[in-house]
Amino acid sequence: MTVLCYHAVQPGWQAPMSMEPDMFASHMGWLARHRRVVPLETAVGSLDRHGRLPGRAVALTFDDGFRSVHQHALEVLTRHGLPVTVFLVAATLGEGGHDVDWVDRPPDSPLETLTVDEIHEMQSLGVSFQSHSLAHRDLTQLSYDECVRDLTSSRELLESVLDSHVRLLAYPRGRHTAAVRAAAEAAGYTHAFTLPEGREPFGPYALPRVGIYHDNSVSRLRMKSNRSYVPLRTSPMATRLGRALAGARHG
Ligand SMILES: [Zn+2]
Structure with a gap:
């Protein structure tokens, strides 16, 4: 089984990285019934050398800390x-915050990230x-030094x-x-996660996840949750899909 990666759960935002709340709720209902969802901290100790989890175990992650996770995912989780x-x-x-300037296809309204109060509320609920x-x-x-500084500052601030x-x-x-992997270790992290689209080096600083995107149905989730990653470059059609996705998604 696998570590899944979601991003936003924002109604009306058609980008690959966002999921409609009702589809997200369907995903979580299916996972609750058919998979053993384990905390990521537990999962990192259980991954085999291919990045797979044993049995029917799945771990859930969200990247970017969008506010829509509090607004549209927290209740169902x-x-x-x-x-x-x-x-x-x-x-x-x-101090001063940081605008969401890393998204390729932003929605019409400005993207918001979680506030400290929302994060503390979610922490109290076990997130x-x-x-x-x-x-x-x-x-x-x-550079290596810039990377160590970036990742150390992030860890200390968080x-x-x-x-x-x-x-x-x-x-x-x-x-x-x-x-980058060496910088992650030097900056005090024990594990780091990727989003592979093909064969990549595997190790504590290159743990694969499977991205779940806007139009992924529950049956697609079922297929993806059986993989440690989804190789997108294994057929000509998949290569085209991979290029389209790489151009459209944010990651
Ligand atoms: Zn991201």
Whole structure:
């Protein structure tokens, strides 16, 4: 089984990274009935060398910390008792905040991220928060030192807001190199997550997740939740789909 990656649950936003609330509720209902949803912190200790979880186990993650997760996902997650981890862009919580400037197809209205109060409320309900870097820059474009500084600042800022340890990282857009992986370790993380579209190096700093996107039905979720990642480049048609998705999605 696998680690799933969602982003926004925002009504009317047609981008691949957002899901309609009723479809999201269908996904969670299906997972609650058919899979054993485990906390990500538990999952990292159970992954095999292909990034798979044993049995029917699945872990749920959200990238970017959008406010729509509080508005349209939290209720259904708590109703089903599903553990979830949200990866936050730390600068959105820092002094002066940070606009959502990393989305390829933003909706008409400005995208909002979770407030500190909402995060604390979600923490009290059992939601776990971890790092999605400082400002959602492409880490592969930074020097090693810049990358260590970015990831260390993110961890420290989040730990002060959350009053708990931050040891897990999701790379922005899933992008990483050997230098980025080494920087993640140097910055104090124990594990980091990717979004592979093909064969990638695997290890504690390259743990694969499967992205779930706008038009993914429950049957597509069933197929994806059986994989450790979905290889998009295995057939000519899949290659075209992968290119279209890579161009359209944010990651
Ligand atoms: Zn992201």
